[in-house]
Amino acid sequence: xxxxxxxxxxxxxxxxxxxxxxxxxxxxxxxxxxxxxxxxxxxxxxxxxxxxxxxxxx
Amino acid sequence: xxxxxxxxxxxxxxxxxxxxxxxxxxxxxxxxxxxxxxxxxxxxxxxxxxxxxxxxxxxxxxxxxxxxxxxxxxxxxxxxxxxxxxxxxxxxxxxxxxxxxxxxxxxxxxxxxxxxxxxxxxxxxxxxxxxxxxxxxxxxxxxxxxxxxxxxxxxxxxxxxxxxxxxxxxxxxxxxxxxxxxxxxxxxxxxxxxxxxxxxxxxxxxxxxxxxxxxxxxxxxxxxxxxxxxxxxxxxxxxxxxxxxxxxxxxxxxxxxxxxxxxxxxxxxxxxxxxxxxxxxxxxxxxxxxxxxxxxxxxxxxxxxxxxxxxxxxxxxxxxxxxxxxxxxxxxxxxxxxxxxxxxxxxxxxxxxxxxxxxxxxxxxxxxxxxxxxxxxxxxxxxxxxxxxxxxxxxxxxxxxxxxxxxxxxxxxxxxxxxxxxxxxxxxxxxxxxxxxxxxxxxxxxxxxxxxxxxxxxxxxxxxxxxxxxxxxxxxxxxxx
Numbered sequence: 001x002x003x004x005x006x007x008x009x010x011x012x013x014x015x016x017x018x019x020x021x022x023x024x025x026x027x028x029x030x031x032x033x034x035x036x037x038x039x040x041x042x043x044x045x046x047x048x049x050x051x052x053x054x055x056x057x058x
Numbered sequence: 059x060x061x062x063x064x065x066x067x068x069x070x071x072x073x074x075x076x077x078x079x080x081x082x083x084x085x086x087x088x089x090x091x092x093x094x095x096x097x098x099x100x101x102x103x104x105x106x107x108x109x110x111x112x113x114x115x116x117x118x119x120x121x122x123x124x125x126x127x128x129x130x131x132x133x134x135x136x137x138x139x140x141x142x143x144x145x146x147x148x149x150x151x152x153x154x155x156x157x158x159x160x161x162x163x164x165x166x167x168x169x170x171x172x173x174x175x176x177x178x179x180x181x182x183x184x185x186x187x188x189x190x191x192x193x194x195x196x197x198x199x200x201x202x203x204x205x206x207x208x209x210x211x212x213x214x215x216x217x218x219x220x221x222x223x224x225x226x227x228x229x230x231x232x233x234x235x236x237x238x239x240x241x242x243x244x245x246x247x248x249x250x251x252x253x254x255x256x257x258x259x260x261x262x263x264x265x266x267x268x269x270x271x272x273x274x275x276x277x278x279x280x281x282x283x284x285x286x287x288x289x290x291x292x293x294x295x296x297x298x299x300x301x302x303x304x305x306x307x308x309x310x311x312x313x314x315x316x317x318x319x320x321x322x323x324x325x326x327x328x329x330x331x332x333x334x335x336x337x338x339x340x341x342x343x344x345x346x347x348x349x350x351x352x353x354x355x356x357x358x359x360x361x362x363x364x365x366x367x368x369x370x371x372x373x374x375x376x377x378x379x380x381x382x383x384x385x386x387x388x389x390x391x392x393x394x395x396x397x398x399x400x401x402x403x404x405x406x407x408x409x410x411x412x413x414x415x416x417x418x419x420x421x422x423x424x425x426x427x428x429x430x431x432x433x434x435x436x437x438x439x440x441x442x443x444x445x446x447x448x449x450x451x452x453x454x455x456x457x458x459x460x461x462x463x464x465x466x467x468x469x470x471x472x473x474x475x476x477x478x479x480x481x482x483x484x485x486x487x488x489x490x491x492x493x494x495x496x497x498x499x500x501x502x503x504x505x506x507x508x509x510x511x512x513x514x515x516x517x518x519x520x521x522x523x524x525x526x527x528x529x530x531x532x533x534x535x536x537x538x539x
Contacts, residue, residue, distance in 0.1 A: 013247055016378075020251035024258045031255070035376025038251065042378045045244045053240045 005051035016041035080149035087323045092332030098242030100336030103186035103387030106367035109348025115295035118285030119278040125297045129304025130337035136312035138330030145321030152318045160481040161470035173401030175442045180394040181425030184220045185432040187387030189368035191215040200429030202363045203291045207427045216427045224419020227395040238389035248382040253347030255374045282353045302504045309443025314450035395419045440503045448485040448514035480525040484518035
């Protein structure tokens with residue numbers, strides 16, 4: 001379970017970054033799309049990361 | 059800018075256990091612990107103010123990029139060669155080390171100065187978070203040159219954010235500290251995204267063709283960090299301003315030795331290099347990213363000079379950007395208020411920590427209502443380092459040099475005095491001289507701490523010669539270690 005949460009949360013960080021990289025490269029033209037993907041990735045990170053990071057912080 | 063102290067370690071039971079004794083070998087931490095801690099801590103809400111203020115100060119591309127590379131390297135070296143070697147040899151907290159040298163009452167005075175500076179720093183962090191609230195409620199927000207609060211909406215937003223942060227801090231900030239650890243990797247990447255998005259916006263707006271590093275550098279020089287005159291009311295920043303600012307903005311922590319409390323847990327003194335994670339993530343990448351967003355705002359409308367992290371972040375990254383501003387301000391203001399409360403509580407121990415922290419939070423919140431403190435953050439950060447720096451010089455001299463002059467180290471402890479006048483004068487005189495140099499226009503606040511450190515070190519030796527031998531000779535010389 002912990003490993004799945006870990007993998008999902010790392011994926012969410014990749015998803016967070018990809019749109020801004022694509023936007024810089026001119027491969028993604030809509031800034032609104034970038035913002036929405038970043039928001040979804042943010043939500044995903046804050047749902048999955050505490051599942052494994054909260055206990056590690058103890 | 060940085061976040062004060064290192065809640066991860068300071069909050070832990072380990073630290074509490076070793077407040078008045080050296081950290082034992084069994085409790086030492088590995089290199090990775092320091093890398094993660096510094097990277098997270100130096101990506102704070104105030105980075106979103108500092109980057110734009112560089113642009114407002116009229117920096118050029120070369121000055122800001124190379125100046126930050128050099129200044130941050132100097133800061134890392136200060137941690138590595140000044141702070142960490144003493145920390146790993148004594149393995150004591152800053153406060154206990156100071157108490158041994160300066161005596162209890164002087165440490166209380168130091169705590170008072172520290173607490174006051176923390177209050178204003180926390181105020182700037184609350185200001186940053188409140189600008190995010192402004193995006194939703196659309197009330198008039200402060201301009202770059204504003205000194206006083208300029209709308210009821212602003213005052214209410216700051217009061218609400220400040221009250222929330224203060225109450226959470228008063229209950230203890232362990233939960234927030236854990237949340238901050240979780241937010242840190244995400245926040246660093248959002249800061250990076252700010253820069254990438256801002257860069258693309260510049261490319262589009264300027265119609266520049268960017269196919270190589272040379273093209274990007276040309277864009278940076280001609281559109282982002284153009285140099286020239288600063289905005290009205292701002293000091294012109296050159297290469298040396300940037301270098302010294304980057305070096306000294308955490309002066310209280312490295313040269314001022316505040317991070318003795320952190321590096322006493324390090325196995326080796328070279329772990330000081332771990333601070334580079336914080337410097338080059340927070341004080342390089344984050345500052346540059348934030349400054350790109352502000353430069354883009356000026357590019358769109360040169361009259362729109364307000365430095366407001368909330369709207370800047372929203373324009374680049376939407377709601378994720380707003381969340382980043384709130385989280386960055388909140389997770390850093392919270393421990394700052396908590397630690398300011400602890401510093402004040404040491405002065406009035408009869409008052410509960412809860413009450414003291416609430417009062418501290420109220421002071422920080424009132425400070426946050428005045429945009430002057432946030433808009434003049436560059437100067438304030440330099441002043442903060444200047445005020446706490448001389449005690450670092452005293453510790454340095456006491457540890458490495460004082461015995462070479464035939465004097466006693468840890469003098470307060472050995473002579474059982476609660477107020478070492480030599481240390482007090484070595485603190486107050488350099489700060490007074492530096493403030494005078496600054497006020498007289500001889501040396502700017504950003505540079506004045508460098509001669510100030512040497513003055514403090516020399517004064518501590520000279521005054522100790524008189525103080526230890528003539529005025530207050532040691533009571534029991536056999537106690538010399």
